Amino acid sequence: MxxxxxxxxxxxxxxxxxxxxxxxxxxxxxxxxxxxxxxxxxxxxxxxxxxxxxxxxxxxxxxxxxxxxxxxxxxxxxxxxxxxxxxxxxxxxxxxxxxxxxxxxxxxxxxxxxxxxxxxxxxxxxxxxxxxxxxxxxxxxxxxxxxxxxxxxxxxxxxxxxxxxMFKEMGTSSKFLFGAILGALPGVDMAGPIGKIFTTVATGMMAEGIFEPNGAKVCCCMVPPLALGISSTFMSKKKYTKNEKEAGKPALILGLCQVTEGGLPFLLANPLRVFPATAIGCSVTGGIAMVFGVTAPVTMGGIFALPVMGNPIGAVIAVTAGVIVAVALLAILRKDVEEEEVVKEEELKMDISIKVE
Structure with missing residues (x-):
């Protein structure tokens, strides 16, 4: 303690x-x-x-x-x-x-x-x-x-x-790995304490005049709410509860504005079927953004930061790729709401029968 x-x-x-x-x-x-x-x-x-x-x-x-x-x-x-x-x-x-x-x-x-x-x-x-x-x-x-x-x-x-x-001399593969590893962090806890590690590293390198990690961070932090919003609203609606579907539309807007916390309702409701998908999606985005040399002199903004970012087209490609990967993984990892309810009922019956015996 x-x-x-x-x-x-x-x-x-x-x-x-x-x-x-x-x-x-x-x-x-x-x-x-x-x-x-x-x-x-x-x-x-x-x-x-x-x-x-x-x-x-x-x-x-x-x-x-x-x-x-x-x-x-x-x-x-x-x-x-x-x-x-x-x-x-x-x-x-x-x-x-x-x-x-x-x-x-x-x-x-x-x-x-x-x-x-x-x-x-x-x-x-x-x-x-x-x-x-x-x-x-x-x-x-x-x-x-x-x-x-x-x-x-x-x-x-x-x-x-x-x-x-070392960073300036990194090759393409090394930059992809750097961005992929750090990029996964915001997807684990929706830019909570783990995600803040990426923020700290990116901001520190900005102070040294290196803006690529911050560009990757801006892109990565958009992915979880966008992916969850698209998945729950358009792609895999049967896999979400009514409350999650209602949280999906605001999540889309929050994702565009780079408010990663928009994915928290989904993470808290079903963490094991959410964070692997969002972490991998963010990882893809981080690696691509680093390879494309996406830079950002601002720490926040989402799509509103695009006009001041270096290689904004690369940023859009990186975010799109990460969202597609995350949405696809959510379709695989999540179960239909009806199936989950049946499983919970069976588990409950099993617990009751064990207690009765």
Whole structure:
């Protein structure tokens, strides 16, 4: 129980950081997209034009992603005293090349350092108002700066650089495998805790200037509700209950808008006959999107993100392929509602007879 609680707490701190980081990513990605649409590929050479200002504002926002993530992981652990040193270490992570991974490690480290100082430090009552706003941030900042410079930066910056180089040099088969493995995750729990792993990886690589994993993620998160909506509304209606059929039409709309949670009513009602189909469908989508080089500077949007995505036709093909696979598997895995009810009645009779005996 204690181990499970610690795992949940660790995850909670990470998700706090990610939740505050996502609006920054969304803002930065949209600004970059708008600037690029207005100024074209040469916008980088016109920093004083309107398009250039918008574009470079987006680039500046993207530079804030890691500091915000680090700061709010620390905030989740130590409350307000963790924010300032978290911002410092996150900015150092960007500067020294440790990036997203360095920012996560720094967030946990500085959060627990700040919490330790907060609990153990004793000062005269007259100085107590200064503790959360000055003393803890100052001490944590010094400790954290030394930790980043001498312990974290050398190995993590090397590992981050190697990871980016490896990704850029991936062949077609490797990219398909990368996208297929991560792509399956949103289909397992409809972008719940397991699916958020893909979000974390994709967002982290966006901070390093790599947008393909995020493009694959945007495509994959559309597949489960679309597949379940099509299956329950048009293709395999006999395999769904009345309530599931009613959930099918909203699921179609939610899928187009990339709200993966639209598939939750189906998953919760019959998980073993749903998640294998949606996970495999998402896996197909993720692999194809990576091979086609689909990119996305925004984390959400579904079909509304297509105008700012790289290779939107490839995105449509990837989503369509994944949905077709998922719908076909749902037709195989799901049983007719009447058959399921007969099986349940037989199981119930068997249980009763055993109890009577």
């Amino acid at each position: 204690a181990i499970a609680k610690r795992k949940f707490t660790f995850y909670k701190h990470m998700m706090t950081g990610v939740s505050y980081m996502i609006p920054v990513v969304a803002m930065g990605g949209l600004l970059i997209s708008i600037g690029t649409m207005l100024g074209g590929v040469s916008v980088i050479d016109s920093p004083e034009s309107f398009a250039g200002i918008v574009y470079f504002a987006g680039k500046t926002a993207m530079a804030l992603v890691v500091p915000v993530l680090t700061a709010f992981i620390a905030y989740s652990i130590a409350d307000r005293p963790g924010i300032a040193p978290g911002l410092l270490l996150g900015t150092m992570a960007v500067a020294n090349g440790t990036g997203f991974l360095g920012g996560i490690i720094a967030g946990y480290f500085i959060g627990y350092v700040s919490l330790f100082i907060k609990k153990k430090l004793r000062v005269p009552s007259a100085m107590e108002p200064l503790v959360p706003v000055l003393i803890i941030p100052l001490l944590s900042g010094i400790i954290g700066a030394l930790f980043m410079s001498y312990i974290i930066a050398p190995p993590i910056s090397a590992a981050t650089a190697a990871m980016i180089t």
